[in-house]
Amino acid sequence: MNIVFSLDQIQEVAKKIIARNPKKIILFNGEMGVGKTTLIKELCKTLGIKDATSSPTFSLVNEYYTSNNQIVYHFDFYRLNKETEALDMGVDDYLYSGNWCFIEWSEKIAGLIPEEHSIVNIQLKADGRRNLELI
Secondary structure, eight states, X not given: OEEEEOGGGHHHHHHHHHHTOOOSEEEEEOOTTSSHHHHHHHHHHHTTOOSOOOOOTTTSEEEXXXXXXXXXXXXXXXXXXXXXXXXXXXXXXXXXXXXXXXXXXXXXXXXXSOSSOEEEEEEEOTTSOXXXXXX
16 A cells, blocks of 8 residues: 555545554655654554653553554654664563554564564655555
8 A cells, every 4th residue: 555645634544544444553655854753643543542752762662552442552662772672571471462562663673573464664755745555
């Protein structure tokens, strides 16, 4: 799936992603500031999370509950120096829990990502819109 969108269309984009029935582990790739966290926040709303969501840059993982008690984990591994840091925090337990796992900066833990996952690539276009590819 490929979509070109502006940020005011992000709600529709999130709905389209969920409608495609992606794997529950989704890797979000893109430059800093391209809108990965913004899209993840909208995906959380689409899944029924009512609480405020934020980037887990310092905590590494945030845990949210949907209105029907599904768990969504949002990871930001930007600050990691080694994969062993993710192992120390118990990342395997999260990744193999069967719950939604939205992962920013997944290249920092490339050797730990389960084979079954989806990928969202986002690129900023010159006109300010985003190009999104769901694999």
